[in-house]
Amino acid sequence: MRAKYFFFGFGQVAKYYIDHLIKKKKKFSFNATSRSKTSSKFFREKKYTSFKFKDYEFDKNIYYEILCSDFIIVSVPPNKCKDLVVENFGSLLSLDANKKIIYLSATSVYGNHNGKWVSEKSKLKTKTNMGKGRLGAEKSWMKLFLNYKLNLNILRLSGIYSKENNALKRLNNGPRIFIKKNNQFFSRIRVEDIARALDKVLNNNKIKGEIFNISDDLPASNEEVTKYAAKLLNINNLSSVNSNKLQGSIKDFYKDSKKVNNLKMKKILKIKLKYPSYKEGLRDLRN
Numbered sequence: 001m002r003a004k005y006f007f008f009g010f011g012q013v014a015k016y017y018i019d020h021l022i023k024k025k026k027k028f029s030f031n032a033t034s035r036s037k038t039s040s041k042f043f044r045e046k047k048y049t050s051f052k053f054k055d056y057e058f059d060k061n062i063y064y065e066i067l068c069s070d071f072i073i074v075s076v077p078p079n080k081c082k083d084l085v086v087e088n089f090g091s092l093l094s095l096d097a098n099k100k101i102i103y104l105s106a107t108s109v110y111g112n113h114n115g116k117w118v119s120e121k122s123k124l125k126t127k128t129n130m131g132k133g134r135l136g137a138e139k140s141w142m143k144l145f146l147n148y149k150l151n152l153n154i155l156r157l158s159g160i161y162s163k164e165n166n167a168l169k170r171l172n173n174g175p176r177i178f179i180k181k182n183n184q185f186f187s188r189i190r191v192e193d194i195a196r197a198l199d200k201v202l203n204n205n206k207i208k209g210e211i212f213n214i215s216d217d218l219p220a221s222n223e224e225v226t227k228y229a230a231k232l233l234n235i236n237n238l239s240s241v242n243s244n245k246l247q248g249s250i251k252d253f254y255k256d257s258k259k260v261n262n263l264k265m266k267k268i269l270k271i272k273l274k275y276p277s278y279k280e281g282l283r284d285l286r287n
Contacts, residue, residue, distance in 0.1 A: 006065045007032040008085050009075035010050065012162055013104060013194050017073070018044060020195040031065055033058075033076070055084060066092055066099075071202050075104040081136025086144060094148040100202055101141075101152045107187060107213060109135045109156065113258040115183045120156075120211045120264055128252040138211075145209050153201050153208065157194060158187035158215035158260050161278070166285055167229035176235060178226035179254060181243035186222065187215040187260035190275040200269040212265045218277035219259035225278050232286045 003026070007014040010032035021028055022044060030046070033053035038061070041050050051059040053076070066072065066089055074085050083103075086093075093101065110118045111125030126132055138154055145152045161167070197214045201207065223240070230238050243254040265271055275281035 002027045002029060003071065004028065004069045005030040005071045005073065006069035007073050007075070008053065009077075010034060011075055012160065012164065012191055013075060013157075013198070014073060015043065016162070016191045017195040017198050018046070020192070020199060024199075031069075033062065053084075053088075055079060056088060058088060062089070063092060067096075070100065072099060072101045073104065073198070074102065078133035078137040081133050083137035083140040086137070086140040090140075090144055093150065094144060097149050098151055101150060102198060102201060103137065103141045103152065103154045105134045105138050105154050105156045105211075106130070107156045107158050107215065107258070107260050108256070109138065110256075110258055110260075112256045115185045115257045115259065117259045117261050118213075119261040120213055126256075128249075128255070130249070130252070131256075142209075149208075151208055154211045155194075155197065155201065155214050156211060156260075158189045158213070160191050160194065161188055161281065162191040163285060166282065167225050167278075168233060168282060168285055171226070171229055171233055171235055175239075176230070176237060177239045177241050179222040179243050179246070180240040181221070181223075181254060181257075184221045184223075184243070184254065184257050185219040185259050187219045187258070188225075188278055188281075189215050190281040193271075193273050193275055196274070197265060197269060197271055200271060204269070207268065210268070212269065213260050213262050214265060215260040215262045216273055216275060216277050216281075217262065218279070220278060222254075225282075228279060229282055232282060 031049045034050045035054045038052045038059045039050055051062050108131035109124050109126050111127055124135055126135055144150055194214055
């Protein structure tokens with residue numbers, strides 16, 4: 001049977017998930033949304049339709065896509081703490097309690113925990129605009145779940161790195177610096193492991209209404225990761241920048257420090273990470 005996927009947002013997670021399905025030789029079709037006008041496109045030699053979805057302006061054919069898709073994956077960013085998919089299509093989604101839906105959130109919802117471990121049960125203390133937006137979107141989705149018993153699960157993603165975006169590329173292409181701040185911990189996840197986790201959730205018929213942290217095993221500071229990447233590249237002339245000198249959203253980002261616990265992901269989804277830490281992930285990307 002050919003499964004049909006619909007992606008609200010077609011970023012790197014969606015694209016790597018398509019790659020994952022192709023590697024597993026799955027029979028499937030998909031369509032997606034973008035902020036541009038509706039058009040036919042190709043990805044990995046697969047033809048798909050990219051439907052316009054820009055805030056409250058969208059192609060009405062999305063209604064049909066929702067109705068006929070087996071799986072819906074949502075990654076579009078929130079708008080002022082509101083999830084635009086829920087705002088525009090919540091009433092339609094509520095009609096089918098069997099359709100599998102994934103909302104891709106972020107671990108920014110936890111806020112600052114002063115370098116301590118956080119689990120799915122930890123207090124959500126975010127103070128950044130990004131974290132508040134994701135938390136507001138999560139609440140919208142969970143309200144739909146509670147009211148209509150949707151087949152919904154939420155994945156809280158740690159900092160994503162990939163072939164296209166990683167510490168090695170930043171050192172090769174940009175300033176050779178690291179951010180200096182004491183007791184600063186971030187968790188990360190390579191995008192291929194996100195794709196595997198996404199597949200595990202979508203193919204598990206027993207879980208519903210769950211939240212999972214999707215993260216690797218080794219939280220680390222920007223300094224640790226950058227120095228490790230520099231060592232792999234034989235770069236010795238690194239400079240440090242104190243976090244107090246940062247501006248804008250990047251300054252807000254460095255206000256938070258936490259280590260993200262992934263035990264629930266491993267226990268329930270039975271995932272063995274291909275890249276259990278940034279070290280394995282970066283070594284693979286260097287080769």
